[in-house]
Amino acid sequence: MDCPWCDFAGTPRELHAHLGEAHPERVRFEERGSSRFYGIDCPICDEGYEHIVKPRSRDPGFMEEFQREIRLVAFDMLVNHMLGEHSEYATEGAEGDGAGAVPEGPA
Ligand SMILES: [Zn+2]
Numbered sequence: 128m129d130c131p132w133c134d135f136a137g138t139p140r141e142l143h144a145h146l147g148e149a150h151p152e153r154v155r156f157e158e159r160g161s162s163r164f165y166g167i168d169c170p171i172c173d174e175g176y177e178h179i180v181k182p183r184s185r186d187p188g189f190m191e192e193f194q195r196e197i198r199l200v201a202f203d204m205l206v207n208h209m210l211g212e213h214s215e216y217a218t219e220g221a222e223g224d225g226a227g228a229v230p231e232g233p234a
């Protein structure tokens with residue numbers, strides 16, 4: 128699969144890991160009233176996903192870990208969305224040793 132934000136290409140599993148490492152800021156966290164939400168917008172069609180979060184604690188360390196987990200969930204939704212809606216991004220060519228994939232841009 129191709130990353131929608133850079134030139135990374137890999138299997139869905141590799142892309143998922145890449146998103147969490149390279150594009151964590153793509154997952155939004157919002158607080159409205161007493162509720163917290165997280166969301167992610169598809170960069171290809173602008174479709175957005177948003178879910179409420181119910182943290183069990185407001186401890187800062189807990190929230191940090193919690194946000195890391197939420198990002199993985201959000202990117203999972205995005206990868207699934209891309210597989211279903213944007214099959215042109217779901218190239219299989221990047222599997223295996225990744226020969227031919229030339230990284231560009233900021234490392
Ligand atoms: Zn990327």
Ligand SMILES: [Zn+2]
Binds near residue numbers: 170173208209213
């Ligand atoms: Zn989309």
